[in-house]
Amino acid sequence: MQAGDPVGLATRGGASATPVVRARGLRKVYGSRVAVAGLDLDVPEGAVYGLLGPNGAGKTTVIKMLLGLSLPTAGSVTLFGRPNSDPHARARVGFLPEHFRFHEWLTAVEFLDFHAQLYGIRGAERRERVTTALDRVGLTHRAESRLGTFSKGMLQRIGLAQALLNAPRLLVLDEPTSGLDPVGRREIRDLILALREEGVTVLLNSHILSEVERVCDGVAILDLGQLAWQGSPTGIGEGRIEVTAQIAGGPPELLDLLRRLAPDIMRDADQLSFTAPDADTVAEVAAAIIASGARLYRLEPKQPSLEDLFVRLVKGRDV
Amino acid sequence: MKVVALARFTFLEAVRRRFVAAAVGLTALFLVLFAVGTHFAVRELETSSLLLPSFRPVILAQLLLTGVWLVSLASGMLGIFASCGTLSSEIESHTLQSIAVKPLHRWEIVVGKWIGLTLMASIYTLVTTIVVIAIVWVRSGYTAPNPAVAVAALVLQASVLVSITVLVSAFLPNLAAGIAVFLLHALAMAGGIEEQIGVVLRNQTMQDIGVWLSVLVPTDAMGKIAASALQSSPTGGVIMPGPFSVVHPPSPWMALYAAIYLAACLAFAVARFERADL
DSSP: EEOOOGGGGGOOOOOOOOOOOOOOOEEETTEEEEEEEEEEEEOOHHHTEEESSTTTSSSSHHHHTTSSSSOSEEEEEEEEEEEEESSGGGTTTTETTTTTOTTTBHHHHHHHHHHHHHHOOOHHHHHHHHHHHHTTTTGGHHHHHTTGGGHHHHHHHHHHHHHHHTTOOOOESSSTTTOHHHHHHHHHHEEEEEEEETOOOEEEEEEEHHHHHHSSSEEEEEEEEEEEEEGGGGSSSSOOEEEEEEEOOTTHHHHHHHHTTEEEEETTTTTTEESSSSHHHHHHHHHHHHHOOOOOEEEEEEEEOOHHHHHHHHHHHOO | OOHHHHHHHHHHHHHHHHHHHHHHHHHHHHHHHEEEEEHHHHHHOOOHHHGGGHHHHHHHHHHHHHHHHHHHHHHHHHHHHHTTTTTTTHHHTTTHHHTTTTTOOOHHHHHHHHHHHHHHHHHHHHHHHHHHHHHHHHOOOOOOOOHHHHHHHHHHHHEEEHHHHHHHHSSSOOOHHHHHHHHHHHHHHHHHHHHHHHHHTOOOOHHHHHHHHHHHHHHHHHHHHHHHHOOOOOSSSOOOSSOOOSSSOOTHHEEEHHHHHHHHHHHHHHHHTTOOOO
């Protein structure tokens, strides 16, 4: 496993250091196929944590094991420091499944009222929570409509509403934006960011890398049931800036001069390419080019994105 | 409270199903036809000079047993096919994921669903059986020896069938579970008929097969207890054999056995569901 900068994974706001989700040696085997192979995972309190991976990497299996929906072949999971089999541990958990199918004969209010009962919320408080949840996902105007008449996006939102009924401290979203239009995606993203401001821990399983990169404090990339990388999306570029430059002229020994600063530098006609450990090195290379008498027309440092990292990890495995 | 919420929800979900509505509609039609048939049968009995008056209760009992047997068959089918997807199809459709993640034990889900389904099947059985008994009583004045016992036995029969179905639905997919339980119920009925024929023919092997099948699936035994509580003999002695009458009623202890059997089915369903991947 490769590790990124752990700073982004630190507990936000100096709250309790006990991870909200802790998995140790999590393993799931179906027959002879190993779906998850000994996963260790900590999701700190208050973080928005992304779970990424190619199809079949075991992401949904991991989420199901974390929530007690699937029993691990080996390993353990705690939520808020308690075993996930303990209903009290799940009292402050909200969950929007990926392949959800709700009871379509219910109205939105009846549906939320039923789920609020399952959370053990009673009487006037239940009515209030239902109203608040409907308002939060923008479905107040459809409160008395049957779920069977809802569009995919509206079903996604009502699913999110049922996950918010208990004012969760941990919200687990499995592909929450699948099937949503750009406006719907943005609304979900804004909601996740608002929840983060409220101190809610969010575990997000999504295959949309840009989405994860925008909202997540920490990311775990799974591949073939194993943790391939974990760290902060903002720390991905640190230690590795890819730079391209366009130059003209310069002495014959220019490349040797620059190799002292960037050992992997290569020249193809008037194009230079190299990687630098930090921005200072990039500036030093630029200064050296100019000092040598060459003309520098363009210098383009590029921070690797989460997508670059993801592709590198998955392709690296295929090689 | 969570079990009650799940039971109420399951009950409402069951009664909203189209096939349940169809079953209720067809049952109402059957009851009307049964009332019309009873009216004309009783008129024939009252005017016929071929039948000894002492045999009238026997004929009326046969009429009543026919009606009760048909509604018990319908209630069994209703219980089986309303329950057959309760665990497996909800696991397949992922409906249970958003429920099982709530702060409740898995046994609460199974028990809540069982209560809702049993309540639905029991109410159907209770109402239809009472209506059939009432139709015969109102038109002919025939009073069954123990109608309360008959109703209780049939409600227990429906409850046992729901329990078996909930258990089987933890292993088999929707339709397969329904067919499997219906075949078990049919096997029990075949065993019951074989036992009664064995009594008439005095063949011990046939009787033993029937008894063992009633131990395996005690649903038909409950039907026999109900029938023996409804039938009447001309002299208070030997029962006249008929397609729905009982020559040799099961021991009353079979009702206790059926109750234990029901609880065991539920316990096994819970144990299976506790280990299921949702």
